[in-house]
Amino acid sequence: MLQLVRQMPPGVLLFLAYAFVVLSILGLTMPVVIDQAVQTPVTFIGLVWMGLLAYLIFTMTLVLQRKQAAYGLSLGLTTLLLPLAAIVFFGAGGWILSVVLVVAFGVMVWALRRPRSREWFCEL
Numbered sequence: 001m002l003q004l005v006r007q008m009p010p011g012v013l014l015f016l017a018y019a020f021v022v023l024s025i026l027g028l029t030m031p032v033v034i035d036q037a038v039q040t041p042v043t044f045i046g047l048v049w050m051g052l053l054a055y056l057i058f059t060m061t062l063v064l065q066r067k068q069a070a071y072g073l074s075l076g077l078t079t080l081l082l083p084l085a086a087i088v089f090f091g092a093g094g095w096i097l098s099v100v101l102v103v104a105f106g107v108m109v110w111a112l113r114r115p116r117s118r119e120w121f122c123e124l
Contacts, residue, residue: 004064011111012063012120015074018108019060022080026053063121071121074112081105 005013026049036043059077062070081101089098111117 009114009116009120011114011117014108014111015078016060016063018104019056019063019074019077022077023053023056023060026056066120066123068121068124071112071118075109078105078108078112081108 008016030049033043033046033049037046055073056077059070059073063074081104085098085101085105087093088101089095
């Protein structure tokens with residue numbers, strides 16, 4: 001596994017770092033979902049969190065397996081930064097954090113679209 005990580009292009013490593021950050025945020029906010037599940041078995045936030053968790057783990061697994069489908073899924077997961085930037089801008093976060101999130105989105109998309117990163121997703 002360590003050899004696989006050494007072979008990864010920087011864009012794929014950047015995406016995996018982003019995916020692990022998202023995974024850790026989901027894990028840290030899971031008590032909110034669990035508290036709501038005690039009162040009501042099916043909640044909107046629970047459905048969204050479980051769907052996002054499944055999408056995230058599936059995408060990370062495909063990236064590590066170098067599957068072609070992982071390219072589109074990784075770009076899709078990267079687009080989560082744009083709604084987050086809008087929420088931060090119109091919410092309580094302010095415009096500076098919003099600009100940082102948009103720049104992070106641009107860097108992530110640029111890194112994933114580089115030829116070396118696209119070559120990583122070569123298996124069917």
